[in-house]
Amino acid sequence: MKSDRKRIKGTSLVEMRGVKIDGYSDDRWHPIVKGIDLTLKRGEVLGLIGESGAGKSTLGLAAMGYTKPGCRISGGSIAFDGVDLVKASPQFLREFWGSRVTYVAQSASASFNPAHHLMDQVVEAAVNHGIMKQAEAEADARDLFKRLQLPNPDTIGNRYPHQVSGGQLQRAMTAMAMSSRPDLIVFDEPTTALDVTTQVEVLAAMRRIVEEFDTAAIYITHDLAVVAQMAHRIMVLRYGNLVEEADTRNMLKNPTQDYTKTLWAVRKLEKKESVNDDIVLRVNAIDATYSGAAKVLDNVTVNIPRAAPLRLWASQDPANRRWPAPSPGFFRSARARSPSTASRCRPAFRTATARRCRRSK
Ligand SMILES: Nc1ncnc2c1ncn2[C@@H]1O[C@H](COP(=O)(O)OP(=O)(O)OP(=O)(O)O)[C@@H](O)[C@H]1O
Ligand SMILES: [Mg+2]
Numbered sequence: 001m002k003s004d005r006k007r008i009k010g011t012s013l014v015e016m017r018g019v020k021i022d023g024y025s026d027d028r029w030h031p032i033v034k035g036i037d038l039t040l041k042r043g044e045v046l047g048l049i050g051e052s053g054a055g056k057s058t059l060g061l062a063a064m065g066y067t068k069p070g071c072r073i074s075g076g077s078i079a080f081d082g083v084d085l086v087k088a089s090p091q092f093l094r095e096f097w098g099s100r101v102t103y104v105a106q107s108a109s110a111s112f113n114p115a116h117h118l119m120d121q122v123v124e125a126a127v128n129h130g131i132m133k134q135a136e137a138e139a140d141a142r143d144l145f146k147r148l149q150l151p152n153p154d155t156i157g158n159r160y161p162h163q164v165s166g167g168q169l170q171r172a173m174t175a176m177a178m179s180s181r182p183d184l185i186v187f188d189e190p191t192t193a194l195d196v197t198t199q200v201e202v203l204a205a206m207r208r209i210v211e212e213f214d215t216a217a218i219y220i221t222h223d224l225a226v227v228a229q230m231a232h233r234i235m236v237l238r239y240g241n242l243v244e245e246a247d248t249r250n251m252l253k254n255p256t257q258d259y260t261k262t263l264w265a266v267r268k269l270e271k272k273e274s275v276n277d278d279i280v281l282r283v284n285a286i287d288a289t290y291s292g293a294a295k296v297l298d299n300v301t302v303n304i305p306r307a308a309p310l311r312l313w314a315s316q317d318p319a320n321r322r323w324p325a326p327s328p329g330f331f332r333s334a335r336a337r338s339p340s341t342a343s344r345c346r347p348a349f350r351t352a353t354a355r356r357c358r359r360s361k
Helices: 056-062 090-096 118-128 134-147 166-178 196-212 224-230 248-253 258-268 330-336 352-360
Strands: 012-025 028-041 045-049 071-080 101-104 184-188 216-221 233-238 241-247 279-290 294-305 348-351
Touching (some): 012 056, 028 071, 028 216, 028 241, 045 056, 045 224, 056 216, 101 166, 134 196, 166 184, 166 196, 196 224, 216 224, 233 248, 233 258, 241 248, 241 258
Parallel strands (some): 045 233, 101 184, 184 216
Antiparallel strands (some): 012 028, 012 071, 233 241, 279 294
16 A cells, blocks of 8 residues: 555644635525634544534535535635645545545435445555555445454455445445545444444444544434544534533533533433323334345334324344345346336335235135
């Protein structure tokens, strides 16, 4: 692997001073980020937390020297390892993005091209930036899949994005972000779309991998529990301003600002369980199997009451959560089809109810 960078844990990586960012809407520029200082050291995970519209994504992207279309940096400085990103040339930034900084977005499915295998996309940045040769990058990706505890790490890269679960795709995206061994990864609410159990697994995998490689990370979220699990230090943002900043333990124990205390208090509020017997959908004992090979649902029962959140119960037995061994030719036949025809494969549903219906005829 080509790497001539000196990485010394604890040395300064990102220094943002008085950063101001404007967004253009209604025929004029509006301030979005209003003069924020941010410091990030190598190997450190910084949590950015705050309500929707606080400016978290805008600030996280700015740490990579990037602004979304319709936004501009209107003041301050952003130094990355001593380089002023505000004044950096487009050529520098093209080389910089994807090699020294990478981004893990909220929607993994929107970030992968559905027409290409996972492996091709995971190794693309490392190969295109000349950090690794194709074969080395693929071997490394399989190792990353293993470290991220993806099932079948040696073959999962041969699947299309639609052939893995949401949590698995999110982990594949982390592998993609890690493949070029960047100095900084910006995680922008990457687990929001996942269920709680999967979220915990994915977060643990992300935390482990940034620690293993001493990668600095900015972890953006509106979820306190998530940021507590991930970050060494937390910055609370509101309306484009910094409300409060402290190391995670202090921030959780002794928030000093009223706004932060409110965030913490809201988190602690327990929603009362309402008893609602007006069930509008009952699904009983469903099994589902893909192409006669991988069993994905095993005896699942779902009851959905009127005007209540969907509740799903499934076995928590880790053995049942593993991807079952595919039948011979499963991947080969899936690859041979175009993605559009592959996506037409539907799981074969078998339900106890359906079986009973057939028996009773
Ligand atoms: N391209 C844009 N042009 C103009 N205004 C924008 C643009 N993108 C974002 N904004 C505005 O900037 C503010 C901050 O947006 P940002 O996406 O950084 O918020 P956020 O804290 O990440 O919110 P969320 O948690 O919902 O993702 C919002 O008020 C938004 O409307
Ligand atoms: Mg955002």
